[in-house]
Amino acid sequence: MSTESRPGPALDARLRVERAAFALDLALTAAPGEVVALLGPNGAGKSTALRALAGLLPLTGGHLRLDGRLLEDPAQRVHAPAEERPVGVVFQDYLLFPHLSALDNVAFGPRCQGRPKREARAEAADWLERMGLADHATVRPGRLSGGQAQRVALARALAVRPRLLLLDEPLAALDARTRLDVRAQLRRHLAEFEAVAVLVTHDPLDAMVLADRLVVIEDGHEVQSGSPAEVARRPRTDYIARLVxxxxxxxxxxxxxxxxxxxxxxxxxxxxxxxxxxxxxxxxxxxxxxxxxxxxxxxxxxxxxxxxxxxxxxxxxxxxxxxxxxxxxxxxxxxxxxxxxxxxxxxxxxxxxxxxxx
CATH class of the missing domain: 2.40.50.100 (RNA polymerase II/Efflux pump adaptor protein, barrel-sandwich hybrid domain)
Incomplete structure (x- = not known):
């Protein structure tokens, strides 16, 4: 999360998703190495935006480009399926495979990308070591603590070498003490991440600590964006004022x-x-x-x-x-x-x- 000048946007998106009772219309750009947090009340459209970026929810309008590659544009009938996007996702409840060890959970993504089993497991072992979990490689998710499971989920997302990392309330399932430790670790890993990260959270402290830029959404539209300090100093809606x-x-x-x-x-x-x-x-x-x-x-x-x-x-x-x-x-x-x-x-x-x- 360097403050040095960065090249043009690695992520260039206009996310338009229309449903029966809700419409999302959000322009979103991010430079390489930038961490963007999406904030907003329940029902604002944060999770809809994340699912659209992941390819789990098709756009009804707009476009999505990543590193200059067009991944989606309904007008041009372009839609890269989720499994073909260079995207890693950390879900709120982690969604680790319960029957696989921590090592094999992390190796799953590289294996799906066609890498040989030995190479995938070696890379997974390297990621677990970076996360401080080398001693837990053979442990299954049911025997991991919340903080350990979160780090395995992050390692699994990063092991596919994503150009876009999506984090859906990554600390919400942790108790207060564990959350403090894992937040600090996550900040360090995001600081080293060279591609784009988009974080969805309800917690203003998570957003302030982890993100370079906040984008606040209400009723499917952006109502304010800027650095954490700018948004905290000059809130423009009651929701943001309460948040800070x-x-x-x-x-x-x-x-x-x-x-x-x-x-x-x-x-x-x-x-x-x-x-x-x-x-x-x-x-x-x-x-x-x-x-x-x-x-x-x-x-x-x-x-x-x-x-x-x-x-x-x-x-x-x-x-x-x-x-x-x-x-x-x-x-x-x-x-x-x-x-x-x-x-x-x-x-x-x-x-x-x-x-x-x-």
Missing amino acids: GLNLYQGRAEGSRVTLPDGTALATTEELDGPAFVAFPPSAVTLYRERPRTSARNLWQAEVTGLDLHGDQVRVELAGDLPMAADLTPAAVAELELAPGVAVWASVKAAQTHAYPA
């Missing part, structure tokens, strides 16, 4: 003031004019039981609607002129005697908000 843990509002800016459609105003430190977003983290919100004397230029009345433990903080959901989330310590929640239905005052300093063009 921000309160987000859209209104019209006049100087350092943004007015929302209902007339509620937010003071910021940025000078803007025209349609704008304003975002701030829940940690920027301070709560009071009585109207405070504060220098904060943003002050609203609110009502507590929910309390939820969020790491070592309590996430307080607030309704009122400006619905928002606030993060407080458990001690602060106890001191304020917060509970659903309690009336509070909420303040946010202008310096802790971030305004940007909509």
Whole structure:
């Protein structure tokens, strides 16, 4: 995942898939060595896009080129079947063959490509060694831990020397501790991968750690793309704001003031004019039981609607002129005697908000 300049796109796709109640229309490009994460709510089209890239779901329009080779174009009646595409897939539940050893699971792909058995098994042994699983070569999937099975699945996908690696929620089946270790290992392997990798995930941390670029999909269309830092700093939909843990509002800016459609105003430190977003983290919100004397230029009345433990903080959901989330310590929640239905005052300093063009 180098930041050096790269040649033109190795992946060039316009994925159009029409179904009875859903339509996907997604343009997707990636340079050699680039890791792209597809993010979006359930039903957004992420898995549909992945299946289309793999050749498991035919396009109804658009095209798919990989390293300049046209793999699919319905208008030209071109459709390379899945088994003929230089694509490796790691599925969410790994789909390892239960009756084969780890070694033979990894050797399966090279054997299907016509390589002799001895050569395929030697290459599989090399991949297992790279994954730190040389001692588990004879073990069948049922006796592997979740982390070990994930690494065998990754080795099997890489053993076919793919030009496109597809990862479908690759860490979703792991417990929190194993996930941390395997995420770090996966990052290292992706950094060494010279072709294109496309990752589908619901987990923002997986996306932020593993991907060079995020593509956010909602209702079958891209709504935002950019580096993890860009997307986290300037979310453009409520889904993305929740994903990265921000309160987000859209209104019209006049100087350092943004007015929302209902007339509620937010003071910021940025000078803007025209349609704008304003975002701030829940940690920027301070709560009071009585109207405070504060220098904060943003002050609203609110009502507590929910309390939820969020790491070592309590996430307080607030309704009122400006619905928002606030993060407080458990001690602060106890001191304020917060509970659903309690009336509070909420303040946010202008310096802790971030305004940007909509």
